[in-house]
Amino acid sequence: MTFVLDPFEPAEQPPGGSVADALLAGLNPQQREAVEYRGPSLLIVAGAGSGKTSVLTRRIAGLLQSREAWPSQILAITFTNKAAAEMRERVQALVGLEQAQGMWISTFHSACVRILRREAEQFGFAKSFTIYDSADSRALIKRIIKDLDADTFGFTVSQASGKISKLKNELQDVESYARGANFSDPNEIMFLEIFRRYTQDLRRANAFDFDDLIGQTVYLFRAFPQVAALYRRRFRHILVDEYQDTNHAQYALIRELTRPVTQGDLPLDRQGRGHLDAASLTVVGDSDQSIYAFRGADIRNIVEFERDFPHSKTILLEQNYRSTQNILDAANAVISNNFDRTDKKLFTTIGSGEKITGFTGYSGHDEAQFVANEIAVMHEQGVAYKDMAVFYRTNAQTRALEEIFIRSALPYRVLGGTKFYERAEIKDAMAYLISVANPADPMAVRRILNVPRRGIGGVTEATLQSYADRNDISLREALRKADELALGPKITAAVLGLAAILDEVGLDGDASRPADVLTTLLEKTGFIDALRASRDPQDEARAENVEELVAVTKEFQKNSSTGTLIDFLTEVSLVAAADDLDDSSGTVSLMTLHTAKGLEYEAVFLTGVEEDLLPHRMSANEPGGPAEERRLFYVGITRARRRLFVSLAMTRAQFGDVNVAMPSRYLQEIPADLIDWKQSPGMATSRGGTQPRALNARRDGSSWGFGASAAREPGGLPPAPPRVKAEWTNLVTGKVRDNGDLVLVAGDRIRHADFGDGRVTVVTGEGPKSVAEVQFETAGRKRLLIKIAPIEKL
């Protein structure tokens, strides 16, 4: 985590040479120019799959090889740790391990933590600050709202935390917000108070939240010009990936780093000069892939780049090296519906490839079954599981997919989703580590107070807290003074015992190493033993999870011999589960559309392409919401190399009951001749014909081959079955199969188009949502939405 910061290096800048031919091999003219161009600022507009990572890595390699820059003068920013790791690897492959030492290739957040850790004492934070993730800050806000009785004003935690996050992304603090506040509005006064308390509590806890990491770094640079000058001297070449997803704070950070160093700033360089030109800035992005407006990303940053940086150069990369023309045509058609964008058309020389396969399932499970079937077929044909991925809009959609995948024995893994570090028992164990590393943090101490159970409940906690407040000491210190409070003898002993354990383990201070600390803590507190002794059957798994965490700390200690406890905590806070995706695993990947950005697969399934899901219901009111959802769909489409599947369901289970789902408006934006609609069993049979699903799935197996040549003419494909299209058109206009007011009661015999004859056992729900549970003679027990199921009463 330490690095050498030498402000005098620029004076030794070697004379620039030209970029070696080897680095340019295989690049098209635009890519080549993007690698070779030299100037103050460069915008690379990189369409999906246009080889931007190659360009970026070669550009860095070129700077190093031509000796225009030392490695330590390069700062490359990516959005995920995974992207950073990949970029580092590829640069290393180009210039060698040694030449790549000293570069900063990291996320905004990691880079800022490094800077803040180094400079923390400059502005009143201890070096040992910890980082609150979103769950932590929500917990804090929840506490504050409760404390202030703000919920009676109608404040919810998510409203308040959302608003605070938004303000921080705009570099607003309590003071600046208060200046513009409307003091006649009691709601606003209350919010201001929440914001004030939150800011104050974070500072007292010696903690930053995610947004602070960026915002406080900007503040640091602005308030301490000599600190800013240090980093401006160091970083002479700044490269930012996914620039369309930067928010205002991140933009401001880049601006601060790319200011010229002026005469008055210290330190001077070796010749005693103060002045130094602004660092060169390269940004790469694609406004069509901007999908993070909800967390403050401002698309204007990229749209107005040329205005912001007046002498900048713009290079467009439009040739796509990833997908077939059919997939690109679909993507182009969809995204062209977003007005207010500079037109950009991806093209390829790969050829048209297979058509997109469409599927409408009867239910989410039916859809999942289709996905599983198709994956099995492709796997038989030689496509590796790791080359296939299933995308969805919301994490909740994984449930049906997982159920079917398990039943079908398909190897899969879920990226993102409920992460290891979000599990309660892991958070508890981490809270122990935080309590040792950062004794000022009361949230962590509060969390472990009664884990494992020691009889310290809410009353005791409040007593300790108020004692801490009265004496202006931390909660952690108050624990040590438990004997000065009128607590019961048992409880006093428990509190003092905990304080003693924390104190003892914390003796090593900065030299503490995570595995040693954790094992000692777990042993002394009996944390794992308590889980093992519990009669809750889930606690066994929890104990194993904690063991797993111990293994992670040991691994960390092995890999980084100098790594301290604080380093470990930082890494855990900043590394998301999606970052450790390991492509060698041989499993199908399941992930949200957001997680999918930047990745690519041979075959991609876009599931749940329905109204209220994509676009999501919540986005409907947001200005620019539907356009952003369209970009999300676009991102999903463009992840596919050879095969793309889009699927939806006619009914979708949500909040525990079943709702009718409509096809997404975006489906109509894909030219009809690009999609080969397969029928869902339910739909096919709703017109009378009965086709076993297995037969259906392989019906036109002729068109399944991978790498199938571009020679397959569109006319040679089986015509899209008109029946299906008619059905689909019906769906678009809002009609689904409708049994009218068909009423069923327990005991009725029915015939289902797929499942055959059966007897109704139970009917639940009212009106159009009533559901019949049916025991079929051959197909087993099923739950059917009476209004639209392909059934008739016998």
Added chain:
DNA sequence: CTTGCATTTTTTTTT
């Protein structure tokens, strides 16, 4: 203070 049961709320996406 803990446990067990009933009631309510939740689901957008993430560094």
Added chain:
DNA sequence: AAAATGCAAG
């Protein structure tokens, strides 16, 4: 359907 919250009994 699952998780979080609230409440009463022990």
